[in-house]
Amino acid sequence: MQPRWDVLGWWEGIAVEGDAVTRNRLRTDLNHLISWVLLGSAATTIVTGIIADAWDLNGFRTHTIAGYVMTVAALAHVALSWGRLVAYARFRTRQLRRWLAATVQRGATSSTTATGPHAPAARAAPAAGAASTPSARAARARGAVAHAGSGNGAVSRRRLFGIAATGAAGFVAGRGLRPPPVIPHGSDLGVVYHEWSKPGVTDALGTLTSWGGKPPLYKRYDGVPRLTLPDRPLAADMSLPDAIQRRHSTREYDTAPLALEQFAALARHAGGLRDQRTDRRTAPSSGALYPIELYAVVNGVDGLDPGVYHYDVRRHGLSLLRAGAVGGDVMRYGLDQDFLAIANVVFVLTLIHQRMRFKYRDRSYRYGLLEAGHLGQNLYLTATAMGLGACAVGAFHDDGINELLGVDGREEVAVYLLAAGNRAA
Known part of the structure; x- marks a missing residue:
């Protein structure tokens, strides 16, 4: 018979004869190869799933592809092993039938024995093919030894697979490790932080271990005066495109009080x-963790005494933290920008680090500042839609504002000021 070259001839390195033994060996080798592919794709799916959950990656393509590869490999493995699966199922079915028959027979024998003495039943003859004689056991042992002796190629292939898998794991780990950042000489702290907060794949696994627990989603002050705010639809005739086009920073305000x-509406639509x-x-918030808290320094609002308030998001209300006019303090801490003492209200946005740190680690500060910007734009557009003015301020004395609010300046820090109120004529 002329040898034919099989598609998998590269694996054996020789011409493959078309007999059953060679086909079975090729099937076994292919099944082993698929098993390794299945193992690798399953591990990749697990790791990428952890990364996707840790970083909220809704469209993580690597995870999707690994899942598809794992599915195809599993189906191929089942297809190649289908004959064994069917044989195993039939074997177990026959065993179950024999066990049921033996159970029924023992029940019948016990019932018959109870009615009178009988000779002991003869031991059932072993089923065909189930005999275990010394010669049969010796034959099986010789077969096992022969198989082991002829399996040197299989052992070398297993070693080859092990080396390849180890190398692949090392390559993936090396690609996932965060390389030392290249920071130009003389760079400011912002550049240094940006470089050091670039993630590697292995950083996602660290989110499962060592950055503290998840704090409460809502901050509440007990034992202080509280006020529930009116909850009415926003009274605005301006469309969203018009509000975006007309939005600008207002630094001149009227002293007429702002309606409650x-x-x-400003508080609700900013971050309620x-x-x-x-x-x-x-x-929006990364992971729906909402690290930003909203405070209000009230200078002139109908129904509210001047003072410092905390906005209770869950109850849409206010907690009075400090009574009395403090607009002058805000102006002083805001680098003497006088409109901070005139505007009807100055909203202060603070960042609670741990609300995101436990999950996003070094990148949490990035996300927190982004979210402060989201709330700031919401407040700008809401004020513009109601015909009010607004102005954001990022330059202020942190320690002074933190002390005014009563926050520690470490775990909760002021990051943004936003004045709002009636525009001057």
Whole structure:
């Protein structure tokens, strides 16, 4: 018979004869190869799944591809092993039938024995093919030894697979490790932080271990005066495109008091709950963790005494933290920008680090500042839609503002000021 070259001839390195023994060996080798592919794709799927969960990657292509490869490999493995699976199922079915028959027979024998003495039943003859004589055991042992002796090629292939798998794991780990950042000489702290907060794949696994627990999603002050804000639809005739086009920073304000309904709308639409039945808010947040807290320094709002308030997101209300006019303090801490003492209200956005740190580690500060920007734009557009003015301030004395709010300046820090109120004529 002329040898034919099989597609898998590269694996054996020789011409493959078309007999059953060679085909079975090729099938076994292919099944082993698929098993390794299945193992690798399963491990990749698990690791990428952890990364996707840790970083909220909704469209992680690597995870999707690994899942498809794992599915195809599993189906191929089942197809190649189908004959063995069917034989195993039939074997177990026959065993079950024999066990049931033996159980029924023992029950019948016990019932018959109870009615009178009988001779002991003869031991059932072993089933065909189930005899275990010394010669049969010796034959099986010789076969096992012969198989082991002829399996040197299989052992070398297993070693080859092990080396390849180890190398692949090392390559993936090396690609995932964060390389030392290249920081130009004389770079400022922002550049240094940006470089050091670039993630590697292995950093996602660290989110499962060592960065502390998850703090409460809501901050609440007990033992202080509280006020529930009106919850009415936003009274605005301006469309969203018009509000975006007309938005600008206002630094001149009228001293006429701001309506309480307008104040409530500013707080609600800046960072309040969209629906009291859920925790979702009007601004996006990485992992829905919402690290930004909203405080209000009230200078002139109908129904509110001047002072420092905390906005209770869950209850759409205020907690009075400090009574009395403090607009002058805000102006002083805001580098003497006088409109901070004139505007009807100055909102202060603070960042609670641990709300994101436990999950996003070094990148949490990036995300927190982004979210402060989301709330700031919401407040700008809401004020513009109601015909009010707004102005964001990023330059201020941190320690002074933190002390004014009563936050520690370490775990919770002021990051943004936003003045709002009636525009000057």
